[in-house]
Amino acid sequence: MPASDGRMSPAEIRAFQAWLMDHGFEDSECSFCGHTGGWNTAGSVVQTPSYVASDQGARFGARTFAHVFVVCNGCGHEVFFDAEKLGIVEYGEESDG
Ligand SMILES: [Zn+2]
Numbered sequence: 001m002p003a004s005d006g007r008m009s010p011a012e013i014r015a016f017q018a019w020l021m022d023h024g025f026e027d028s029e030c031s032f033c034g035h036t037g038g039w040n041t042a043g044s045v046v047q048t049p050s051y052v053a054s055d056q057g058a059r060f061g062a063r064t065f066a067h068v069f070v071v072c073n074g075c076g077h078e079v080f081f082d083a084e085k086l087g088i089v090e091y092g093e094e095s096d097g
Pocket of ligand 1: 030031032033034035072073074075076077
């Protein structure tokens, strides 16, 4: 489980990098700039909030989703992966309060 500020431990970063290698991502070409010089593992877990429509436009929902990501060494393009799917975070049971 990452630290409360989202930083991944060295072991979690190594596990993420191993997952990338197992899935052939490390050698993949950036879909934006075509660079093949590798990716930087950011080492942090970030969140994206769910979308909720309202009378005043979109607003943040209560639910968020955790992601880990890599950054293209050529252009800075970022690619995100679901942190739960990779086993880096676990979502607890939701409660009604
Ligand atoms: Zn790129």
